[in-house]
Amino acid sequence: xxxxxxxxxxxxxxxxxxxxxxxxxxxxxxxxxxxxxxxxxxxxxxxxxxxxxxxxxxxxxxxxxxxxxxxxxxxxxxxxxxxxxxxxxxxxxxxxxxxxxxxxxxxxxxxxxxxxxxxxxxxxxxxxxxxxxxxxxxxxxxxxxxxxxxxxxxxxxxxxxxxxxxxxxxxxxxxxxxxxxxxxxxxxxxxxxxxxxxxxxxxxxxxxxxxxxxxxxxxxxxxxxxxxxxxxxxxxxxxxxxxxxxxxxxxxxxxxxxxxxxxxxxxxxxxxxxxxxxxxxxxxxxxxxxxxxxxxxxxxxxxxxxxxxxxxxxxxxxxxxxxxxxxxxxxxxxxxxxxxxxxxxxxxxxxxxxxxxxxxxxxxxxxxxxxxxxxxxxxxxxxxxxxxxxxxxxxxxxxxxxxxxxxxxxxxxxxxxxxxxxxxxxxxxxxxxxxxxxxxxxxxxxxxxxxxxxxxxxxxxxxxxxxxxxxxxxxxxxxxxxxxxxxxxxxxxxxxxxxxxxxxxxxxxxxxxxxxxxxxxxxxxxxxx
Numbered sequence: 001x002x003x004x005x006x007x008x009x010x011x012x013x014x015x016x017x018x019x020x021x022x023x024x025x026x027x028x029x030x031x032x033x034x035x036x037x038x039x040x041x042x043x044x045x046x047x048x049x050x051x052x053x054x055x056x057x058x059x060x061x062x063x064x065x066x067x068x069x070x071x072x073x074x075x076x077x078x079x080x081x082x083x084x085x086x087x088x089x090x091x092x093x094x095x096x097x098x099x100x101x102x103x104x105x106x107x108x109x110x111x112x113x114x115x116x117x118x119x120x121x122x123x124x125x126x127x128x129x130x131x132x133x134x135x136x137x138x139x140x141x142x143x144x145x146x147x148x149x150x151x152x153x154x155x156x157x158x159x160x161x162x163x164x165x166x167x168x169x170x171x172x173x174x175x176x177x178x179x180x181x182x183x184x185x186x187x188x189x190x191x192x193x194x195x196x197x198x199x200x201x202x203x204x205x206x207x208x209x210x211x212x213x214x215x216x217x218x219x220x221x222x223x224x225x226x227x228x229x230x231x232x233x234x235x236x237x238x239x240x241x242x243x244x245x246x247x248x249x250x251x252x253x254x255x256x257x258x259x260x261x262x263x264x265x266x267x268x269x270x271x272x273x274x275x276x277x278x279x280x281x282x283x284x285x286x287x288x289x290x291x292x293x294x295x296x297x298x299x300x301x302x303x304x305x306x307x308x309x310x311x312x313x314x315x316x317x318x319x320x321x322x323x324x325x326x327x328x329x330x331x332x333x334x335x336x337x338x339x340x341x342x343x344x345x346x347x348x349x350x351x352x353x354x355x356x357x358x359x360x361x362x363x364x365x366x367x368x369x370x371x372x373x374x375x376x377x378x379x380x381x382x383x384x385x386x387x388x389x390x391x392x393x394x395x396x397x398x399x400x401x402x403x404x405x406x407x408x409x410x411x412x413x414x415x416x417x418x419x420x421x422x423x424x425x426x427x428x429x430x431x432x433x434x435x436x437x438x439x440x441x442x443x444x445x446x447x448x449x450x451x452x453x454x455x456x457x458x459x460x461x462x463x464x465x466x467x468x469x470x471x472x473x474x475x476x477x478x479x480x481x482x483x484x485x486x487x488x489x490x491x492x493x494x495x496x497x498x499x500x501x502x503x504x505x506x507x508x509x510x511x512x513x514x515x516x517x518x519x520x521x522x523x524x525x526x527x528x529x
Contacts, residue, residue, distance in 0.1 A: 046095070050063060050084070050095055050098060053098050053099060053102065054084070054098075057102045058102075058106075058107050059086040059088065059089065059091065059101075059102060059105075059107045060086055060087040060088045060107070060237075060240065060245065061084045061085070061086055061098070062084060062085060062086075062087055062237065063082075063083070063084045063095075064082060064083065064084070064085065065082045066081055066082055067080065067081060067082070067083070067085075067092070069133065070148070071083075071085075071092045071130055072092070072129050072130060072149065072150040073092065073093050073094045073097055073150070074091050074092060074093055074097075074101060074105065074127070074128065074129055074130070074150065075093055075094070075097035075100050075101050075104070076094065076097055077129075077149065077150040078094065079148075080092070080093075080094045082095075083095055083098075084098060086107060087236070087237035087238075087240045087241060087245075088107050088108040088156070088240045088241060088245045089105070089106075089107045089108050089125075089127055089156045089241075090127055090130065090154070090156060090241055091105055091107075091127060092129075092130050105127070106125075108125070108156055108157070108188075108240075108244070108245055109188050110188055110191065110244055110245055110246040111188050111191040111192050111195065111246075112188040112189060112192055113189065113192050120187075120189060120190075120193075120208075120211035121175045121176075121189070122157075122175070122176055122187070122188065122189055123172070123173055123174065123175060123176060124155040124157070124158070124160070124171070124172065124174055124175075124176045125155060125156050125157055125176070126153040126154065126155055126156075126162075126167075126172065127153065127154055127155075127156055128150065128151075128152070128153050129150035129151060129152065130145075130150075130154075131144045131145040131152050131153075131154045131161045132145070132154070132159075132161070133145065135154070135161040136161065137152075137161060137162050137163045137166055138160045138161065138162050138166075139162055139163070139166035139168075139171070140163065140166055142163070144161040144162070144163060145161070151163075151164055152164055153167055155176060155179075156241070157176050157178055157179065157185075158176050158177055158178050158179030158182075159179050159180070159242070160179065180332075181242055181243065181332075181335050181339075182212075182213065182216075183212075183213060183215050183216050183217055183339060184217065184218060184219040184243060184272075184335055184338070184339065185218070185219075185243050185244055185247075186218045186243075186244045186246065186247055186266070187212065187244070188244065190208065190209075190211075190212060191244075191246070191265065193208055194208065194265050205265075205266065205267045206267055209266075209267045209270070216270065217270055217271070217272050217339070218247070218266055218270065218271050218272070219243065219247060219271075219272050219273070219274055219335070219338060220247050220249070220259065220260070220262055220263070220271060220272070220273045220274070220302065221236070221239045221243070221247060221248045221249065221273075221274045221276065222249050222251055222256060222259055222273060222274070222275050222276065222277075222281075222285055223235060223236050223239075223248070223249070223250055223251065223276035223277065224251045224252070224276065224277035224278070224281040224309070225250060225251075225252055226252060226393065227276070227277035227278045227280075227281055227309040227310045229309070229326065229398050229399045231309055231325070231326070231327065232250070232276055232277070232309060233250075235276055235307070235309075235331065236248050236250060236276075238331040239331060242331065242332070242335065246262070247262070251277070251281065251284070255288070256284055256285045256287075256288035257288040257291055257292075259288075260273070260285075260288055260289065260292060260302070263292075263297075263300040263301070263302050264297060264300050266300070268299040268300060269299060269300075269301070271300070271302035271303075272302055272303045272304075272305060272338060273285065273302045273303070273304050273305065274305045274306075274307055274334075274338055275304060275305070275306050275307065276307040276309055277307075277309050277310055278308070278309060278310015278311060278312060278313060279310055279312055279313060279314055279315050279316070279370070279371055280310065281309075281310065282304070282306060282315055282316075282370065283368070283370050283371075285304065286304070286348070286368070286370060287368060289301055289302070289304075290368070303343055305321070305337075305338050305341055306319065306321045307321065307325055307334060308321055308322055308323065308324050308325050309324075309325055310324075310399075311399055311402040311403060311406070311453065312452065312453040312454075313453070313454075314371050314372075314448060314450040314451060314452070314453065314454070315370060315371050315448055315450075317449075317450045317454060318448040318449040318450050319344075321337075323453075323454050324399060326399070346370070347447060348368055348369065348370055348447075349368070349369040349373075349447060350366055350367070350368060350369070351366070351367045351368070351369050351373055352364065352365070352366055353365035353366075353367070369445070369447060370447065370448075371446075371447060371448050371451075372444055372445055372446045372447060372448070372451055373444070373445040374442060374443065374444040374445070375422070375426070375442060375443050376419045376422060376440075376441050376442020376443060376444075377410075377413040377417075377418070377419045377441055377442055378410075378442060378444070378452060379442075380409075380413060380418060380419065381406060381409040381410050381413055384409045385402075385405055385406055385409060388405060389402075403453065406453075417441065419441045419442055420441055421439070421441075422440055422441055422442060422443070423437035423438065423439055423440050426443075428443070
């Protein structure tokens with residue numbers, strides 16, 4: 001019997017649907033990935049080219065993904081949603097027109113030769129389009145920028161606006177008066193004249209400054225972009241648009257000591273400094289002012305105003321500048337407040353830390369106190385906050401978050417009580433008289449009206465009322481006093497506050513603290529200022 005072999009065969013038409021499904025599935029997965037990678041490569045390459053242009057440009061370009069108001073490109077006149085704008089002159093362009101704008105338009109000149117026979121004036125610098133909202137024409141007094149297109153002009157120095165049809169040849173060649181803030185602006189022709197005088201070794205700037213007006217008090221803005229809610233960078237751009245860009249410094253890039261050398265180009269005792277930051281930033285600037293006095297530049301020492309961007313802002317609150325700035329008032333109003341501020345003197349104290357022992361070779365530590373000096377739980381809390389912020393600075397981008405972290409460490413200390421029985425470990429002398437200390441956890445030496453972010457610890461704790469914070473804003477001079485200099489005016493007082501569990505208010509011009517038990521850890525004392 002002949003066997004019959006059977007074989008099964010699969011037709012090609014049966015395999016085609018399976019391979020087709022696998023192929024199109026693979027395409028559906030791979031093609032989007034390749035497109036995403038290609039778009040990402042093109043975007044990064046375009047951003048690299050844009051950043052290269054921004055870095056080499058004379059303009060202070062800043063790119064943005066979305067303009068906050070209807071904006072038109074100054075080159076192609078098209079409506080744009082994203083692009084770049086110059087912080088100094090206000091030009092707005094699309095990314096594709098960036099190179100053309102850089103070649104065609106000049107930015108604010110920080111130093112230039114003046115116009116006229118005495119070189120103490122300059123003409124308007126007009127920029128077309130994107131005028132501020134609610135601005136009015138200097139000629140016809142009607143509102144500018146009302147048409148949905150690139151229209152009307154704005155002077156980047158005096159901030160005057162004018163309609164296209166109102167712009168005349170005489171207006172283009174008119175002398176610029178620098179506008180409302182002329183008493184705060186350092187004119188570019190002034191810096192050019194000073195540079196020429198320095199070459200000729202003539203240092204008398206009084207006659208040259210007379211052309212700027214008798215009320216001329218030029219302003220220098222020092223901004224710390226890391227303070228509080230990180231508003232410093234935005235504020236710097238707004239100040240550059242209203243002032244000479246050379247007057248605005250970022251303290252993370254330029255130290256206060258270098259920035260304050262601009263004061264030596266100005267008439268004696270005429271400059272004012274606006275510190276945008278917290279109490280620590282103010283102390284940093286005041287230390288730089290002390291260095292100016294040591295270098296023999298005391299006649300150039302400026303007055304100091306504060307824009308509170310920090311977390312506590314106790315000194316700012318005491319001097320009437322507020323407990324914190326969050327953009328609630330425009331920059332123009334801030335400059336008006338600086339012009340109208342009164343001048344007062346601020347007491348500052350030196351604190352010495354001396355190590356005990358006959359054979360002590362350690363260097364004497366000297367610190368400067370502006371706000372307060374404390375030993376105890378609040379100092380430990382501030383130290384923990386500082387260490388956490390240095391470790392993860394990106395997490396501390398909001399004043400509310402900062403205060404929440406302070407609250408966390410404060411609650412922890414209330415439970416742990418690491419500074420308990422501090423009175424058994426220290427001795428206190430006031431004006432040479434030993435003080436019997438009650439049971440306490442901390443000591444605070446106050447120089448201003450506020451402590452710990454707005455607290456008034458002395459209220460209801462004594463017969464003598466501490467003076468209230470100033471209701472009007474004040475620019476202050478640094479007045480160094482203290483027993484180390486051998487002089488202490490009779491009206492100068494520091495206020496001593498004990499806390500946990502009882503409080504007492506004392507005043508004295510001299511105080512000494514001595515550790516009598518254990519080792520004084522740096523963790524438990526703090527000097528603010």
